[in-house]
Structure formats: C-alpha cells, structure tokens
Amino acid sequence: MENEFLNKVEDNAAVRAWSEKLQLEKGDSLTEGYVSELQEFTRVNTAQNELQELRDIWAHWDEEAKQSFYQSYGDISYLLDIKVDKHLFRAMVRFWNAAYKCFTFGKVDLVPTIEEYTALLRCPKVQVKKAYAKVLxxxxxxxKLMNISGMSEPWVAARIQQKGDSKCIPWENLRDLVLAHPDERKRIDIFALSIYGLVIFPKALRHVDEAVTDLFDRLEK
Incomplete structure (x- = not known):
C-alpha cells in the first residue's frame, strides 16, 4: 500500500513539473497590466449531496464490475468515502482568487491541475497532453445523455429539468438506470457520471449538471 501511494506522489510531481513548464512557456492568460486581488467578502454554501445511495450501489457490485470500473475511470470511487472538512473549506475560500481560478497566498498561486488530479486518481481516460480540447x-x-445512458430521446427529454441557469438530470433517474440497465457497460458509465456530477463537480443538489455531461462526453476524445 505504501509503495502504491509513493508511486502516485511521484506521478503527481512529474505532471506538476510538466504543467509549470507549459504555463511558463505559454504565459499568463489575463490581460496585460491586470492586478489580481482577493475578494473582501465571499459567501460559502457548504451543502453537500447525500452519497449513501452511491456507496450502497458500489458495495453491492461484484469484484469483476469494480475492476471494469477501475480500468475505465481510475480511483474516483474512493471519493465517495472522503469527508469534507467544512471549517477548512471556509478558511481556504478566503484565499480563492476568482480571476485566476486558483488560491493566492501572498505572491504564490496554488491550485491542483487536471494533470495532477489525473495522476492522483489514476484516471486513464484523461490524456495528460490533451486535457484541453475545443468542441467542433x-x-x-x-x-449527450442518450449516448452515455443508451436511452431513447423521449426518455431523456422527459427527465431533463431546468435548475437556475443550467439544465440538469435528477440523480434518482440515473440511480434507477444504474440499478436496472440491462447493459453492464452502461451501468458503469452512468455510475461514473454520477460521481462526477454529485461529488467532483456538484452544482444543484441531487442533480447532475449539463456541464458535467459535456466533460464526461469528451473524456475519450
């Protein structure tokens, strides 16, 4: 177990070095002369999705299904058991730099990159040097939902909801597919989509946002 952890740390260091080198070569994305400042006031909502149903589904899968999931989506299932420290989260938000989308501590900017997440979570579908892509x-x-779920257009269209400024699909509908879909491959894909939508990039409680399906749809592309 210790060796596996050390390997992950070494991988993470390698992609961090590659990411920093690339950023130095490409330069800053903000306009010349821009001065980045931290916000004086930030409102934080620490509401979280209830993940017990996802944990129960994972616990009932046999080892073959779990191995198939690992091969496609890496170690993201371990995120289901991570407890968020709300007090630490509230403290760190004070240093969140909205302009640079990173944490700013004095003159140091810090944020985990896609490449670092890829190394830590062993997500094989994300290709390190092709993390950023344009949709033609x-x-x-x-x-997108039809492709991921394998369901018909009427089925999908009837379940899409509007939440604020974005479209979503309720977790209950995805849960039913994970439990009853006749295609095991689709069950695994929908379960992974649910982790991305409810754990990694949550927006509306108990719903998976359209932006998550956009990312998910491009993982292999």
Missing amino acids: NGQTFTK
Missing part, C-alpha cells in the same frame, strides 16, 4: 460539433444535452 457540440451535441445537445439530450444527445
């Missing part, structure tokens, strides 16, 4: 022919939310 973007599909609709309905089409």
